[in-house]
Amino acid sequence: MKVILLVTIKKLGKSGQLIHVKNGYARNYLIPKEKVILATNKNIKKFENSILNLEKQQNEKILEANVRIKKIQSIKSIIIYKKSSEKKKIFGSVGVSDIIKSLALQGIFVKKQEIKLPNGLLRYLGEHTVIFSPYKGICTNISISIINSNS
Template sequence: MKVILLNSIKKLGLAGDEVVVRSGYARNFLIPQSKAILSTKENIECFKKKKLMFENQFLKKKLEAESCAEMISKLGSITITAKSSIQGKLFGSIGPKDIAKVISELVGVKIYKSQIRLPDRNPLKFIGNYNINIHIYNKISVTLEVKIINLPLCKKDNNEYDDKK
């Protein structure tokens, strides 16, 4: 079944594209959620008028994404402190949500956890340096180095250690 996409859909196409999908996917998901319309002669004619608007929106988002990518690449690397054992294993893990929060605070642009691509798709569980990929928008991505270091401990009496506050 041919449909015209009203929104960009990951792994399917951009807004304005005419794509062929399975009829059940179109009838039960895309059309009821207003993500696509049937590809008929009337809809194609109507959509040609709207296509310029979609192209302008796409260009605007692309420019915003490129500026965001430039700001992130200027960071070069970020450092995250976390508690860990003597062997370097973290107490807990550093996931996409944690990394997105740090980047958003440093850059001032909202980065979502779904945009962060971790190596092996698993949370980071050891101290070290990791290269992560940040997918910003439609084929615009940036590689960033994440350094995870041990949280320093304060020495108390009797050689006991306590978390630094």
């Protein structure tokens, strides 16, 4: 029986693949568990259209991510003022929410999960680098300067 896989199954194939399985396996297990659909002409065309739509949506997301990356790269550096001790250790820390607020003041809005702190929270004065990743596999570095605000 020819079926189209809706999910990836080990030793059978990847999602979207057209495979041939035994009739009983398809009728008794795969179809009731909604892991496959029958490979009729109608279902094949429907599935191909849905794949094309998914690819189109993914391409749009990638283009949007690249535009946002360019916008972030136009900013040379983010400056954050924090009180600190004499040993250049700031009181508290600079986290993702502080970075998001600084970017929002410059007109760039990002989500919390798009900012990655490779070395954890920023706790010292100076230059730091964080990663902005708006879409999987697409990222850029953001330079952050933490400056003492003691008066």
